[in-house]
Structure formats: C-alpha cells, structure tokens
Amino acid sequence: MRKLDPVKHEKKRQEILGAAMRCFLRSGLKGASTAEICAEAGISPGHLYHYFDTRDAIVAALIEGRLEKVTEQLKAGIQGARSIVETLAPELEGQPGGAAAMALIFDMMAESKRNPEMGKIVNSHNRGIREILVEMLRYGQSRGEVEAKLDLEVAATTIMALMHGAKVVAMQNPKEAGKAMPVLRQLLVHLLMTPMESAGAEPPRAKKTVARARS
Amino acid sequence: MRKLDPVKHEKKRQEILGAAMRCFLRSGLKGASTAEICAEAGISPGHLYHYFDTRDAIVAALIEGRLEKVTEQLKAGIQGARSIVETLAPELEGQPGGAAAMALIFDMMAESKRNPEMGKIVNSHNRGIREILVEMLRYGQSRGEVEAKLDLEVAATTIMALMHGAKVVAMQNPKEAGKAMPVLRQLLVHLLMTPMESAGAEPPRAKKTVARARS
C-alpha cells in the first residue's frame, strides 16, 4: 500500500489558501470564482476539490486563519511589556494589506450575517478577541494604567468599535484618517482612565437638556 | 407620434429600485441576481432593461439613493434645535433596518473599493457628509458647545470613525453594543469639549492621572 503524507498535503492546502487569498483580495469574497483560484494556484479545477469539499470551505478556512492571526497578534501584544495604548495603537491604524484587505474584511463581516456557518466562526472569534481585550484591560488595572471602576466588558466592546471605525475611515480616506488617528488614540486613553458609568446612569433622559456645557 | 411620460417612467423606476433593495438586503449586493430582482418587482427579465442599462446601474442608483438619504437626515439634524450630541447619538446606535441593512452597507463599502465607478459615488458622498459634520461643528462652536480650538476637519473624520465603529459592533453583537453606546457617546462629548492637538502636542503623557472624578 501507499501512505499519504499529511505534511505535504497540508502544505499544498496552505498554498491553495494563499492563492485564494490573493484572488479574494483582488476580486472580493463573492467575486473570485473557483476557476480564478485554480488559475492563481496553478492547478486544475478538479484538483481543487481534493483539498476542499466546497468553495465555502475555502472561504471558511480563510476567515478562520485571518481571525486567528489577529488573535495571535493581540495575544503577543498583551505579553509584551508595552502599555495598553501602545499595544492597541497599531490596530487603530490602517491594515497592513491596505484598502483591499479592509474591503475583504467587510466582505467577511457582511457574509457572516447571511451565511450562518460563517456567522458562527466570526462570532466565535469575536468573542475570543473581546476576551483577550478584557484580559489585557484587567492586567492594565493591576498596573494602574486602567481606571479601577471601568466595566471591562463594555470597555472591550467600545475598543473594538474604535478599532473598526478606524479601519473604515482608513479605507475610505487614508489621508484624513492619518490625522484622526492621534485623536482616536486620545479617546482611547480617555476611555481607559475615566470612570464611566456604562448603564443606569442615563435616566435623566431629559429632552430639554439642549444647552449643556455653557460654563 | 407618441411621447413618453417621464413621471410614470420614473415612478416605475423607483418601484423597481425598491424591489432591488429588498433583494439586496436579503441576498447581498453580489448575491441578488437580476432574475431575483425581476421576480420581486413582478416584471419580466427583459423588461428590467427598459429602466436600467445594466445591473451595475441599479446598484449605483441604490447606493446613491441611500447616501442621499443619510445626507438628508444629517442635514435635518443640523437644522433642528438639538445639540450636536443629541443629533449624532442616533447615528451611534444601530441602523433602523437592522443587521441586514448594515451588512449591505459593508457590501457597498467593499464594492466601492473594487469598482471605480462606485468608488467615485461613495467618495463624493463621504466628502459631502464630512462637510455637513464640519458645518455642524462650526455651528456648535458658535454656541459654545464645541471647543473653540478643535480642528473641525479632523474632528469630523473622527466622528465618522465613531459612527462606523458603532455600526460594526451593533451588527456583530447588538447586545453588548447597546451597553457600549453610552460610552461612545461620552467619548463623543469628550472629543467635542476637549482641546485636542491633532498632531505633535501629546507630550503630557501623564501616566498617573488615573484618579479623576471619584465623587
């Protein structure tokens, strides 16, 4: 008999995934066809299905891989000796891959809302990232870098919002976004160091509170 | 001879656009086929092309319409007597249409990076929205609601980042996002009322300014 080499198999798999990523970056998550992927990978159409059951399986593997990468980067950041702000600041800036990479991320997010299978993957990793952020914040509290009374869960969600928002403007208008980055960073600092009441403290739903800070 | 009725024609056009929007919400910007749109609109496939040259023309018209709507809403907000924070707060919350509407927005943003034609449309309207924000901020300065030294262009970009970020988390995790909303709102207040030097001036890197208002 003959035994298959799982290492080689996995290597080829990753090779195809790399080609697929290039195609998705170029043509979008729905725009890249299996034919395009095969051409980029230099394999025949039939051969593709020796490594992936369906086209969706490729997409799923790719999303999973990308999110794992982000998770690892954050984890590496938390272990480094840098402050939280320093760790998160790069995330506030543009994606390394540029606009195409961000466009692909938006494709993924949109897709995760329509394809339940990928929704599960994305949600799971989102939870993972938030947990890492919470851990990071907790560590920050122990160092006095983060306000002790801060609701870490809510803060983590807010930080994710800041990161995503930064990505959007970085994609749409890199020039202006560059200037806005330091401001976002200051907002992050403010968030970490200010005792905020996340909920409950807005019963004064005054409709007439128009003129506020007229000091 | 006979002349065509431009009013009736336009009405039917809008009708088809409405059907197309429902399809795009359901199946995504690339996922909805012309056949699906025709079925939803109750017309024959051939008939569709009496009103639109190509499928992309439908998408373009739809993007344009949606962005115009957002622009109008913001403009309406600025003319109302409410404060800036009150005007922008709804934008920080979820989209009325829910997750599907947000997913579609992400589709549009991603598409605008790949299709230059739509990139032009989206960029143009983004500029418009930022101008409205700047105008709003300037008015806020005249009322003392906004710090006088604030760089309005940069602030507007930052606000757009906050709004987009809020949309993302609202889509991915509506529950947590609801709790994070008041925090984002506080960040917005902080942004408007704090004299921020967008660049260069961040040497007061006070690391020990943790305890502030403990009242």
Next chain:
DNA sequence: CAGTTGATAGACCGATTACTCCAGTTTAAA
C-alpha cells in the same frame, strides 16, 4: 517488478448568470 493508491489534469455537467431579441399590446398624437 507488480500492485495499489494518492496526485493531477481536464473534459464535462446542469444550473445560473447578466443580458438580448422580438413579437404582441397599449397608448396617444396625427
């Protein structure tokens, strides 16, 4: 070497794609 099995290619499939063509109907000006 023989035999088995993974690796690979490419023809091929029905379904679907955006889109076209044309014939029939309606409409209103001439």
Next chain:
DNA sequence: TTTAAACTGGAGTAATCGGTCTATCAACTG
C-alpha cells in the same frame, strides 16, 4: 382611424458558475 412609438412579456443567448467524473501519471509498498 391610422400609425408609430412606448410598454411589456418571455423565450433564448453565450458565458460562467460551482462541482463531478474519469483517466492518466507518479510514487510508494510488498
């Protein structure tokens, strides 16, 4: 009423889609 343009429906287009099938090749085992 005549007539021609506008409206409408739906069959039909070539191309492409994701995916299957089979045949050949290559490599390892006995």
